[in-house]
Amino acid sequence: MSQTLGALARFANPAELIEAAKKVRDAGYQKFDCHSPFPIHGMDDAMGLKRSPLGYIVGGMTLTGATVGMTLQYWIAAVEYPLVISGKPFFSWQAFIIVTFALFVLFGAFGAVLGMFHLNRLPRLHHPVFYSDKFAKVTDDAFYVSIEAEDEQFDDKKIQEFLSSIGGTDVELVAGE
Amino acid sequence: MKFDNKTYMLLETGSFAQKALIAGAVGLLLSLVGAFMDHAQFFQAYLTAFTFFTTLGLGGLFFVLIHHVTGAYWGVVMRRVAENLAYTLPIMGLAMIPLFFGMHDLFHWSHEEAVAHDAILQWKAPWLNTTFFIIRNILFFVIWSWLVHGLRKLSLAQDAGDAASLGKMRRKAAGGVVLYALTVTLFAFDWLMSLDPHWYSTIFGVYVFSGGFLGAIALLSILAIKLRNNGAGDIVTAEHTHDLGKFLFAFTAWWAYIGGAQYFLIWYGNIPEETIWFLHRWEHGWKYVSLFLILFHFIIPFMVLAFRAVKRVPVLILAISGLTLFMHYTDHFWMINPVFNDHHLHFSWMHVTTFLGLGGIFVWWLALKSGKDPIIAMGDPKLQKSIDHTVH
Numbered sequence: 001m002s003q004t005l006g007a008l009a010r011f012a013n014p015a016e017l018i019e020a021a022k023k024v025r026d027a028g029y030q031k032f033d034c035h036s037p038f039p040i041h042g043m044d045d046a047m048g049l050k051r052s053p054l055g056y057i058v059g060g061m062t063l064t065g066a067t068v069g070m071t072l073q074y075w076i077a078a079v080e081y082p083l084v085i086s087g088k089p090f091f092s093w094q095a096f097i098i099v100t101f102a103l104f105v106l107f108g109a110f111g112a113v114l115g116m117f118h119l120n121r122l123p124r125l126h127h128p129v130f131y132s133d134k135f136a137k138v139t140d141d142a143f144y145v146s147i148e149a150e151d152e153q154f155d156d157k158k159i160q161e162f163l164s165s166i167g168g169t170d171v172e173l174v175a176g177e
Numbered sequence: 178m179k180f181d182n183k184t185y186m187l188l189e190t191g192s193f194a195q196k197a198l199i200a201g202a203v204g205l206l207l208s209l210v211g212a213f214m215d216h217a218q219f220f221q222a223y224l225t226a227f228t229f230f231t232t233l234g235l236g237g238l239f240f241v242l243i244h245h246v247t248g249a250y251w252g253v254v255m256r257r258v259a260e261n262l263a264y265t266l267p268i269m270g271l272a273m274i275p276l277f278f279g280m281h282d283l284f285h286w287s288h289e290e291a292v293a294h295d296a297i298l299q300w301k302a303p304w305l306n307t308t309f310f311i312i313r314n315i316l317f318f319v320i321w322s323w324l325v326h327g328l329r330k331l332s333l334a335q336d337a338g339d340a341a342s343l344g345k346m347r348r349k350a351a352g353g354v355v356l357y358a359l360t361v362t363l364f365a366f367d368w369l370m371s372l373d374p375h376w377y378s379t380i381f382g383v384y385v386f387s388g389g390f391l392g393a394i395a396l397l398s399i400l401a402i403k404l405r406n407n408g409a410g411d412i413v414t415a416e417h418t419h420d421l422g423k424f425l426f427a428f429t430a431w432w433a434y435i436g437g438a439q440y441f442l443i444w445y446g447n448i449p450e451e452t453i454w455f456l457h458r459w460e461h462g463w464k465y466v467s468l469f470l471i472l473f474h475f476i477i478p479f480m481v482l483a484f485r486a487v488k489r490v491p492v493l494i495l496a497i498s499g500l501t502l503f504m505h506y507t508d509h510f511w512m513i514n515p516v517f518n519d520h521h522l523h524f525s526w527m528h529v530t531t532f533l534g535l536g537g538i539f540v541w542w543l544a545l546k547s548g549k550d551p552i553i554a555m556g557d558p559k560l561q562k563s564i565d566h567t568v569h
Contacts, residue, residue, distance in 0.1 A: 041567060051485075059483060086447070094444050097437065 002175045005128035006148045007159045008135060009168025014040045016167060017143040021046040023166045024145060031151040035129070035144040057115035058108050065107025069100035131176040146174075180408035185555045187407070190548030194541050201537020207530040215527075220279030221517050222527035226535040227276060228368055229392075229509045231269040232385060233539075235361055236393020237262030238321060239386075241328055242357060245350030251420050253563035254413050256554045258400050260332055261546040262393060263325045268542045270318030272535055277311055286374040297375055305371055314367060317360045324353045335556035343558065361386050369509075372516045376454045378443070384435045385512075391428040392505035395498035397421055402491045404552065412553055412564055415489045419568045422488025425501065429482060433475035457515040462522035466511050474504040506532070 011017045014036060021034050025048040034043060070093070077083070078090040088095070117123070129135050129146050138144050145168065147159060156173060163171045179188045212219035240259040244252050252259075280287045285298075286305040292298040298305070327349055331342040362382030370381045378384075398421045404413045443451045458467050478497060487493045514523070554560065 055483075055485070086445075088447075094441060097441070 002177060004149050004156055004173050004175050005131070006146055006174045007154075007163060008129060008132055008170070008172050008174055009145050009163035009166075010134070010170040011143045011145065011168060014143060017145070018042060018046045020145050020166050020168065024147065027153075027162065029147055029151050029153055031148040033146050033148075035135075035138045035142075035146065037139055037141065052119060054112065054115050054119060058111045061111030061115075062104050062108040065103040065105070066100050068107070069103035070096055073099055128174050128176060131174045132172060134170055134172070178403070178407045180404060180552065182408065182411070185412075185551035185553040187404075187547050187552040190544045194544035194548070197537045197540035197544060199537070201534055201539075201541055204530045204532070204534030204537055206534075208527055208534050211525075211527040211530060215525075216279065217282040217517070218525050219527050219531070220276065220282045221514060222525055222531045223279070223535075224276060224283060224368065225506070225509050225513050225528060226531040227269065227272055228385075228513070229506050229532070230265065230272075230535050230539045231364075232389025232505075232509075233392050233396055234263055234265040234269055235321070235357075235364075235386070236390040237397070238266065238325055239357065239390050240393060240397065242324075242350045242353050245328070245347045246354055248347070248559075250559040250562045251417065251566045253557050253559045254417055254553060255397055255401060255421070256557070257332065257550070257552055258404070258547070259393075259397060260325070260329045260554075261543055261552075262396065262400075263321075264329060264546050265539050265542055266318065266325050267322040268538060269535075270315075270322060272538065273314065273318065280307055280310070284371060284374070286371060301374065305374060310367060313363065317364050320356055320360055324349070324356070328353075332554055332556075333550055336551055336554065338556060361389075369512050372513060373454060373457075375450060378439055378451075378454075380435060380439045384432075384439055387428060387432040387435045388505055388508050391425065391432050392502055394421055394424045394428060395501035395505070398425065398494050398498040399502075402494055405491070409552070414564075414566075416566050416568050417563075418491075418494050419485075419488045420566075422482060422494065422497075425497065426479070426482035426488075429475060429478045429501070433471075433479070436475075457520045458511060461520050463511070463515050463520075466507065466522065470504065470507060470511055473500065474508060478504075 009020070011020050017034055017036060018040065021043065024032050025046070032047075034040075034047060036043075073096040074091055077092070077096075082090045084090075085092075128148070129144075134142075135144060145163070147154065147163075160171050160173065178190055178193060180186075181188055208219060208223065211222075237259045240252070241256060241263055243249075244256055244259075276283070284305075285291060286301065287307050292302060303309075328346055331339075331346045331349070335342040335346075365382040365385035369385060370377065398418060401413050401418050401421060405418075440455065443455060457463065478501060481487055481497060487497055510524075510528070517523075557563075
């Protein structure tokens with residue numbers, strides 16, 4: 001059964017897209033997005049996006065990695081299989097710094113990449129906006145605002161009027177399964 | 178101090194410069210009294226202050242060089258300030274002259290009777306001898322002064338509308354980077370590593386450079402805040418201190434990386450002629466300075482600088498930059514002074530007066546240069562892009 005999944009409106013250029021984003025944000029919509037062929041400076045502020053928590057994910061992962069690295073080597077070299085190597089103590093933390101540092105970086109990198117995927121809700125194979133035929137132009141020269149039907153304020157009729165009133169053209173409802 | 182938005186000039190720097198000059202004169206005068214009381218102690222303290230301020234100037238020069246070579250635009254608003262900072266190098270060259278009279282107090286290898294009974298020092302004598310030492314160190318400062326003066330002159334010509342200076346500065350900087358690497362390494366070997374003439378570490382030059390560049394970034398951060406507070410807030414923004422803060426973060430890690438690499442290989446090899454250098458920095462109280470360095474030159478700044486606010490809130494930037502500069506002095510104190518006083522930890526009042534003396538002269542000259550020409554490189558074609566720069 002076909003149902004309304006969201007609404008789309010096209011804008012003429014990046015400046016208008018930014019203005020539109022501010023108006024959608026101020027109108028209280030939460031689940032909306034802006035689409036453009038290239039990144040636009042200032043869009044994060046215009047859309048009212050919060051700062052990404054990715055830094056804290058990476059920070060936590062690096063500390064975990066460093067702890068794992070040092071503990072692992074301590075356990076192997078000083079507890080489970082102690083060997084005298086070049087006359088140094090079993091727990092020679094100086095020698096363990098390198099692996100500790102390496103795991104610090106490795107865990108941080110995993111945290112950054114996987115955390116980014118998670119926060120962006122990737123991988124995602126389909127999205128309602130792809131039901132629109134005109135939307136394909138967004139990879140070329142079109143600038144779009146999309147509002148999802150899941151948004152609390154979403155209303156089939158009002159949303160089209162609203163999008164036209166803030167200067168959108170080619171306003172359409174996206175329907176699909 | 179007041180920034181003029183039309184001419185990009187920093188006005189009324191005179192009284193500040195005058196105060197610094199008075200402080201410098203008082204410091205040098207007191208140090209001179211100290212020199213007559215205990216000349217060995219005076220030269221140790223003077224050398225510490227001298228390498229501290231020289232490496233700051235060298236860090237400023239590197240900032241300028243690397244900006245021309247890479248063509249980065251974010252730091253263009255700070256380029257003239259870095260040029261002024263680098264311009265302290267000629268003054269530090271003059272400040273080097275008194276040290277030539279203290280070579281016997283500072284360098285074991287300058288004692289002819291010691292060299293006569295020492296096969297290693299005899300072998301090193303073609304490099305480590307007083308005449309060649311003085312000649313090449315004068316040459317280093319001539320090279321740096323030539324680079325600094327040339328780049329600043331071209332930069333001022335660019336302000337006046339000379340479009341060709343962009344390419345000239347880039348070419349000069351590209352060659353300058355190579356000269357810089359060679360001269361800074363040898364400078365570090367001469368003044369700091371040869372204090373212990375039997376000891377050697379090939380990474381030592383990089384270590385000294387890393388600390389100097391870190392210190393220079395801290396100083397540039399402080400000057401950026403000063404500019405913002407004095408009316409240049411539309412040009413030097415939070416975005417620029419944020420990027421300087423990122424440099425501070427990265428080079429805090431880098432300083433530790435290089436210092437750690439130096440320590441690690443020596444610890445692993447465990448050869449007495451190499452480990453002695455760290456032994457001298459562990460025994461007789463020096464242990465606390467070493468641990469203090471690890472904690473406050475690396476661990477704490479590194480953790481604190483990971484947070485965004487520290488790179489954007491002025492008072493926090495000033496605090497972390499101040500700490501970095503203080504630790505930069507501690508680093509040089511740690512490199513130089515364990516060689517003397519029978520390897521005992523000893524802090525003399527002359528460390529304070531020589532710091533005040535050279536610091537006063539350093540700040541006086543910096544303020545003088547800052548007030549003389551536009552404080553922003555207003556002719557740079559990348560300037561507007563730099564002003565509009567935002568951090569993500």
